[in-house]
Amino acid sequence: MTPFGQENPIEDGMRTQVAESWHRSAAAGVSVDEVEAPITLTSDLLRDHREAHPLAQVFPLLDDVLGQAARDCDAIMAVSDASAQLLWVSGNPQALRRAERIGFVEGANWDERLAGTNAPGMALTLDAPVNVVGSEHFRSSVQRWSCAASPIHDPNTGELLGVLDITGGEEIVVPQTMAMVRAAARMAETELGMRKLAASTMPPEPRRTSGLRVGVECLGRNDALVTVDDGGGHRSTLRLSPRHSEIVLLLASAPRGLSGDELAVLLYEEDLPVSTLRAELNRLRNLLGEELLASRPYRLVAEIAGDWVAVEARLAAGDVAGAMRRYRGPLLPRSTAPGVIRLRDAVATSLRRSLIGSGVADLMSSWTRSSWGSDDYEMWTAQRAAVGPGSPLLPLIQGQIERLDRELG
Known part of the structure; x- marks a missing residue:
């Protein structure tokens, strides 16, 4: 049976995502002989951090559903924050005692760069559901365990909040485990969304056409992905052609706008008729909307967020x-x-x-x-x-x- 219903690895080989995690673990200096994961939240800090964390609202629900399943099958359920710090660990008492020997306890940090290859750490790094089976773990002390984990996101902003994990022995290495973990993670996101909706008792503010927010994703992509949010709850996503992607990137990088001549110099390797640029801009305006793409100078009339700008901001902050x-x-x-x-x-x-x-x-x-x-x-x-x-x-x-x-x- 394929572990957790994932793709079949080459016999006697190692899955690519696991191999890459081993490289990250080794490069970070993790030793295969380290027994326990480090504690990064002491009991007093853990309590405060846990109470303030958004997932505190849904942990009782997760514990009632997945935690009970873990207790019934000699396994453990864990919930971490976005830094891989374990905030809640519950499950079968015997399994919990065994897990203490490898540092799988509340307050411990299971980032793969601190604890080696493991499902919660990989799920955070990849922002995707993953499993790690037995000997795929980087540290020898963890190789008797298997685990499946899925990220949990804020349903409104998409922010990564943490990871839901189930850890146990050979009995959990079945496709149903991953399906159950993913379903529980989606249930938590739905519950968070419903709670936010219920808490919003104030009447909605009038729609403002000047409240447009635009997200532009161009890193590692040949065609830009543009998300337009009108500030009133309506959001749409467009995948642009290569040429329109170039125009949007250039305009997003020039808040004050660009003249037709300036844009043409930045856009074309050779001199082309002005009519060529105007035609491209007209087609782009039809896609984005008249209120978003203005002229004289050409500019995006919105609050712009670009993925490359986020990289530059992080570098500026060190x-x-x-x-x-x-x-x-x-x-x-x-x-x-x-x-x-x-x-x-x-x-x-x-x-x-x-x-x-x-x-x-x-x-x-x-x-x-x-x-x-x-x-x-x-x-x-x-x-x-x-x-x-x-x-x-x-x-x-x-x-x-x-x-x-x-x-x-």
């Missing part, structure tokens, strides 16, 4: 890890528009310099294991210096440097 988590790849990677190339290089260069300057091996590893960073010689050499002579990743890093030496001559 949060290199947060910037790397949000960087899904180069801006519109196939675009040859001069203005897009300039923006793409600026974001990538800033992040790359910050990664090298951080001296943090696991962050550099995330870059070199990506499609855009696999041939980054300087990053590989910086990663070699950061991991130290005793790292299990050193042979892999040295092999990649030698490959690039051969290819670059």
Whole structure:
């Protein structure tokens, strides 16, 4: 039977997402021989953090449904925050006592970069439901356990709130386990949404056409994803053509707007008739709406949020890890528009310099294991210096440097 109903791995091999988690764990310095996960919330801090956390509203419901199922089958249910700190752990008493030996307790942090490969940590890193079965765990002390976890999001904002996990022995390695965990996570999100709706007793404010909010996603995408929120509860999402994606990115990066000539210089590699740009803008206006795309100068009349702007903001705040988590790849990677190339290089260069300057091996590893960073010689050499002579990743890093030496001559 395929564990938890997931895809079949190659026999005697390792699933790609598990292998990548092992790399992140090793790069972060986790030892396979470490027995317990670290405690990052002492009992007094845990109590306050738990009471203030949004998932406190739905934990009784989760415990009644999934927690009871865990108690019935010698397993454990756990709920973490978005930092992988376990806020609630409940289940079969015998299983709980066994779990204490590996540090699977309230207040412990199961981020994969602290505790090695595990389902709650991977679910947070990937923002997706995952399972980890037995020997797929990075630390030897955890390999007698299996676990399935699913993220829980704020139903209104989409913010990642935490993870719901069920952990046990071989008896939970069945497809129904993952289905049950995912269903319980969705139930929690639905309950949060209903509670917010019930708490909203004030009459709605009048609709304002000037309250438009636009989210633009261009990182790692060849076509931009644009979400328009009118501020009154109506939201729509559009996937734009490559050319319209370039225009929206350039306008989103120029709050004061651009003249037709300025936009043309940034958009086209060669001189083209003014009518070509006007035609593109008219088609884009028909998609976005007259009130959103204004002219003289051309500009987006809305509050703009861009995924690349979030990366730049994290870098400005010194949060290199947060910037790397949000960087899904180069801006519109196939675009040859001069203005897009300039923006793409600026974001990538800033992040790359910050990664090298951080001296943090696991962050550099995330870059070199990506499609855009696999041939980054300087990053590989910086990663070699950061991991130290005793790292299990050193042979892999040295092999990649030698490959690039051969290819670059």
